[in-house]
Amino acid sequence: MINDNKKYDFNDYKRNERKGTDRSKKKLRALQNTFVGLLGLVVILTIALIGGVIGKKASGKKLLEIDESSHATPSGTIGTIATPTPTVPFEVTESLPANPVADAFWGELTPAEEPVPYEHFEVHGLYLHRVVNLEDCIELANNSEVNAFVIDLKEAEGIYYNTSNETAQEIGYLYNYYNLEEVCQTCHDNDIYVIGRIVCFKDPRLASTYPDRAICDASGNPLFFSTEGSEAFANPYDQRNWDYLIELAEEAIAMGVDEIQFDYVRFPTGNTTSGEAPYFGVDGEVPSKADAINRFLQTARIRIQDTYGVPVSADIFGIAVTSSLDGEILGQDWSSVGFTGIDSLCPMIYPSHYASGTMMNGITFDSPDLYPYEVMLNALLIGSQYHDQPGYCTVRPYLQAFTASYIGEGNYMVYDYDAINDQIRALQDAGLNEWILWNAEAVYPDGNYGGNND
16 A cells, blocks of 8 residues: 555655755756766776777786775776666657747747656645644644645745745735745655645736736736636736746745646636736737647746756646636646646546536536545546546646535535545546645545545
């Protein structure tokens, strides 16, 4: 069982990736290692060249003794020094087709010269919001299948950790709810993997501070969306917004975060309060909404995952898994977003979020919230036509761990341990293994969370 091996696997990860290192100097260390490796190769080639010259003068004799007191190489001849085994280049798993319209709009993607390898971590996680209820969640993790925490770095209202980011400081929405380095250290001390969540384009403060970076109408006026709190939305087409989000991620990595998770990687829903339509450019020259989201994730992957060896994941509306029409509105195309090369996708398949009368696989759910197993299973089976394809990234659903009493009596049930574990059983029966529990208060019932393995 995963629980039996959790501490061993994670400690092994720590020994290989973190022990004795300063995460804030990770990039510098990588450059130093590359330099040392190249220098070592130059030394070996130089010695070999010298040895070849000496060998011509002393045919059949020992060519050169290696002094063990001053070298970490056994004594012997140059002729017996083994040739270094060539390193197999790390392979990026992106497999999206070429997109000339996107390239013309944003410029061609420039891949990392030497992508940094990383190992995928199998996540069984808890969402902790702004690091609330930390001690109880650590206790649960130490006695269950749980091995990872998701903490909010940035929400729609602002930044929660102790950032030094210049743009964030200009906007002025700094809350400093916790010290990120200290939280990461506490989690790592308990063998817990830390995922930093960044809310992306739902950022009304950024949109009001920099109106030219908001979604605007054809006259350049920022638009407000009725189903998004009648607030402005940061423009997903704007690369300046991409840069800001990626810079926050880079800072968080230096402070100890193990993975970056982007949420609200989507366009707003509903109508604008003014009735004006969003304008993104000349028809025929503007990539689709899905192209914008995919290109942002590709860019983030190159600059984060490929550059630092730190996985990138993204949260997706659950409805986008089963409805291509809704996915088109959101810019979350389930058929293609998993081929951007990011590590994983986290669809939010909460039964309470589906409307009464929702049909999946020919089954009509009068009150979807009452069927945690069935809704999860059927949503994933519908989406599997895409995510079971070779090259698609890991699918790691968010599970409902809250009671949706707001949908009215008779339409909801208490989401206790059994209801949560039923969702885990469903995803296992759909061929998946990873999950994250969502509860805004970070209060979770005791239990093993093993699904079919309980």
